[in-house]
Amino acid sequence: MMSNIPCGDVETFKVATKGVLKKYEKHIKPYVMSAYLNGNPSCLGGYCSKTPGDMTSTQGCEARGGEIKKAHKEIMEPYDDPNMESRNPLHLIGAVARDAAFHSKASNPCGKFAVQPSREDIIDDVMNDLRYLGEYTPPKEVSASSRRVQKVCNLSGDWLYSFWETGDGEEVSPDEILGKQVSIKSSLPSTSCLLSSLKKVKMEKIEDMAGLPTEAQTSVPKKEQLNDIKALTRMLTILPLDERKEVKAHLAQKRLYNTVERHKGEDVVMYLYRRAQRDPVKNAYDEMCNSKYIPTKTKKKKGKAAMERIEEVVDAQLEHDKDAGEVEEVATTPASRPPSRSPSYKSEEIQIDGPGGVLDAATADVNDDDGDDSVDEDKFERRGDRVIFGNELGDWRETSYDSVTRRIHCNCKRFSYFGDCKHCVCVEILHLEQYPSGMANEQWQQIRTKIIHNLKIQCGKLK
Numbered sequence: 420m421m422s423n424i425p426c427g428d429v430e431t432f433k434v435a436t437k438g439v440l441k442k443y444e445k446h447i448k449p450y451v452m453s454a455y456l457n458g459n460p461s462c463l464g465g466y467c468s469k470t471p472g473d474m475t476s477t478q479g480c481e482a483r484g485g486e487i488k489k490a491h492k493e494i495m496e497p498y499d500d501p502n503m504e505s506r507n508p509l510h511l512i513g514a515v516a517r518d519a520a521f522h523s524k525a526s527n528p529c530g531k532f533a534v535q536p537s538r539e540d541i542i543d544d545v546m547n548d549l550r551y552l553g554e555y556t557p558p559k560e561v562s563a564s565s566r567r568v569q570k571v572c573n574l575s576g577d578w579l580y581s582f583w584e585t586g587d588g589e590e591v592s593p594d595e596i597l598g599k600q601v602s603i604k605s606s607l608p609s610t611s612c613l614l615s616s617l618k619k620v621k622m623e624k625i626e627d628m629a630g631l632p633t634e635a636q637t638s639v640p641k642k643e644q645l646n647d648i649k650a651l652t653r654m655l656t657i658l659p660l661d662e663r664k665e666v667k668a669h670l671a672q673k674r675l676y677n678t679v680e681r682h683k684g685e686d687v688v689m690y691l692y693r694r695a696q697r698d699p700v701k702n703a704y705d706e707m708c709n710s711k712y713i714p715t716k717t718k719k720k721k722g723k724a725a726m727e728r729i730e731e732v733v734d735a736q737l738e739h740d741k742d743a744g745e746v747e748e749v750a751t752t753p754a755s756r757p758p759s760r761s762p763s764y765k766s767e768e769i770q771i772d773g774p775g776g777v778l779d780a781a782t783a784d785v786n787d788d789d790g791d792d793s794v795d796e797d798k799f800e801r802r803g804d805r806v807i808f809g810n811e812l813g814d815w816r817e818t819s820y821d822s823v824t825r826r827i828h829c830n831c832k833r834f835s836y837f838g839d840c841k842h843c844v845c846v847e848i849l850h851l852e853q854y855p856s857g858m859a860n861e862q863w864q865q866i867r868t869k870i871i872h873n874l875k876i877q878c879g880k881l882k
């Protein structure tokens with residue numbers, strides 16, 4: 420989770436390191452502490468230590484070393500005693516020369532690297548999202564005197580509940596700034612953040628109306644529904660205006676409390692859930708619907724109980740041999756695993772975070788406070804209150820555009836990795852009127868106008 424702290428956010432890294440050390444000190448070996456968790460993000464790796472799009476991985480060098488070894492082996496092959504000959508430094512120089520020749524500009528078959536990151540993997544999705552925003556038509560308004568029930572079908576939640584600032588950090592309503600070629604900063608809630616706020620608003624409603632006779636409670640959802648992603652998503656789609664405003668107000672509060680400091684009593688893992696950045700896996704929704712998201716209900720005692728939960732999870736995980744939750748986008752899940760692998764080797768495939776993960780169990784509402792009873796309870800989320808969506812981390816996707824330097828910056832994971840992301844595409848189209856090549860025939864200018872119109876109207880209602 421710590422390696423997913425976005426580029427340049429060193430403050431968050433420092434706070435998180437301190438928290439992790441404090442909470443897990445007993446379990447962390449001294450050399451791990453000094454080698455990786457010494458407070459320098461470069462030593463841990465991950466995104467925080469680099470600039471967006473900058474590759475700092477050592478894998479390339481390691482691969483190159485392997486190639487030289489292979490070349491060396493090939494040179495040794497004709498000899499009767501390769502072991503004896505391998506000591507001859509000339510052969511090693513030969514191997515390096517062979518590798519250098521292969522990688523030289525004249526002969527290098529891989530010489531043409533992509534200088535600009537490719538948008539191939541995101542462009543279809545982002546264009547579809549934008550098309551959808553443009554095509555959105557709200558259901559017809561039903562007059563108050565009519566017997567018909569007002570239909571509701573809301574716009575995509577990240578846009579509907581977005582927050583906007585000018586270059587000076589002044590908060591403005593979307594209709595003042597959308598589509599303009601000025602410095603902006605937009606904050607779009609992540610799916611987890613949005614669903615958690617919705618859950619909170621609905622939960623309050625259930626509590627408020629609990630005293631009423633049951634027949635009067637028809638409009639209130641059942642508590643179990645709030646743990647069901649499908650039901651929650653449905654609620655979000657048909658959320659009436661007054662509740663949309665409540666969700667927006669709750670999100671505004673949450674954004675205010677999304678500080679780089681940890682709040683008093685806030686668990687370090689929950690801190691990382693709100694500050695680190697990672698998109699949910701592609702099929703997160705289907706996966707979550709298949710295995711209903713279950714929050715940790717029972718409040719277990721610190722330490723031993725939490726450890727027991729870890730073991731339970733680990734055992735269950737090994738039994739089911741589930742796919743790893745902590746896979747990075749570069750890793751692909753092998754189609755089939757050799758059955759002969761012993762369980763001890765599978766430990767790396769245990770899901771670390773996400774629902775049912777080891778951390779999930781370890782942090783089941785356990786505080787790592789230092790005996791200080793004062794807790795800023797309403798400023799942070801408890802594990803049981805957060806709706807975890809797929810592998811997602813982070814509460815806000817913050818994208819900014821500077822009209823002076825003409826630079827776009829985003830805190831999302833893809834931007835940290837490639838220096839480019841779907842949010843950049845949105846800024847280019849909506850604010851800078853730059854369209855991807857090959858999109859001319861779709862009359863994107865008209866779609867853009869419709870998107871801005873829709874967003875202004877729908878977001879404007881939540882003021």
Ligand SMILES: [Zn+2]
Nearest residue numbers: 829831840842
């Ligand atoms: Zn982004």
